[in-house]
């Protein structure tokens with residue numbers, strides 16, 4: 001755990017915001033409680049074969065009922081901020097129109113409890129759980145989704161803006177599209193190279209419409225959260241260099257370019273060919289809205305080679321000397337520094353938050369008591385991952401990046417989408433049989449990092 005650099009050098013800027021992140025469907029449970037409507041994940045997870053072991057979000061971490069206990073835990077850990085998402089179908093059970101006040105009340109109570117405990121809420125409007133009723137109307141393939149999403153955003157802005165001062169429209173449009181519309185591993189489980197560009201473009205239109213709606217209502221900050229995975233060429237061949245350009249355009253530029261530059265990278269037409277539509281300029285005018293920050297979710301890099309694959313014709317080269325997480329992702333902290341400096345160099349000095357960073361390593365299903373009788377979970381690999389990645393952020397700040405905060409993924413072990421409960425990302429262990437929460441060693445360590453504003457690194 002020791003680091004060659006002087007610990008004193010590791011202090012972060014005053015006001016740097018230290019927190020943790022979760023998402024509604026991954027932790028809440030009770031998906032249909034109090035008048036909520038089904039989401040595409042309620043539907044997808046209950047479709048046989050779609051998730052590991054048939055795992056669903058029916059219970060998850062039971063946060064919908066244990067929210068007050070969980071805020072108390074956040075306070076004990078010394079979190080300064082908490083990034084969470086709202087389940088759209090709790091607020092608008094049919095996706096538009098009728099508001100379910102009980103759903104709105106849940107999030108209002110949660111926000112008030114966070115504020116009462118000195119924890120700043122960061123609210124994500126969409127973290128993958130579209131109301132099923134809207135999917136029945138075409139979902140992200142229907143251009144009306146921009147109006148639907150703006151309407152939902154307006155309901156939330158009017159209810160919570162002021163108590164919530166940092167809003168996020170979408171979480172990771174790349175994963176929504178690649179997983180939900182191209183490869184089918186995520187809800188709604190489509191597999192179409194023709195649908196993927198349409199869903200992706202409409203997601204960005206919806207983002208723009210929600211930001212426009214915020215500018216009419218809101219008085220604080222709104223941004224977009226993207227996952228960025230830096231691509232490194234496997235060899236110095238021209239073929240691998242071209243593969244890197246394709247992979248980088250597809251995963252990283254495809255979302256920040258339209259949002260911040262009002263254009264798409266040219267490689268997308270090469271990748272999708274006849275499946276890449278021509279978009280009207282009015283769409284780009286809608287998508288490109290002034291943003292107050294960009295949220296960067298960083299997990300890993302990929303060493304990329306030219307290969308036969310669909311649709312990118314790229315492959316990922318496993319690194320023999322690399323360390324890999326339980327999700328098969330290489331531990332590569334330098335990739336986070338490179339990512340942050342790339343965003344700054346390409347898009348300018350926009351403020352950034354690391355809105356997700358963390359790792360799944362094996363943790364036991366039950367937290368056993370140690371010699372003191374206290375339940376304990378030793379997670380040295382996760383601590384090492386976090387220490388190195390927080391250090392990488394400090395390097396990016398030293399390189400001139402305007403990084404405003406860090407949200408560890410995740411506060412709690414939770415439902416890892418199609419992988420069910422098989423992967424544990426939490427700094428707090430959840431015993432799914434008893435719902436007991438146990439801060440892991442990484443949580444105890446993170447508390448010290450927060451209290452020292454990074455000096456403890």
Ligand SMILES: N=[N+]=NCCCCNC(=O)[C@@H]1[C@H]2[C@H](O)[C@@H](O)[C@H](O)[C@@H](CO)[C@@H]12
Pocket residue numbers: 023026171172175227229297299300329356409415416417425
């Ligand atoms: N190969 N490969 N590359 C890594 C690409 C990462 C894409 N997945 C994410 O970023 C998801 C994000 C999501 O917000 C959260 O809801 C998920 O629980 C975490 C953990 O999976 C991450």
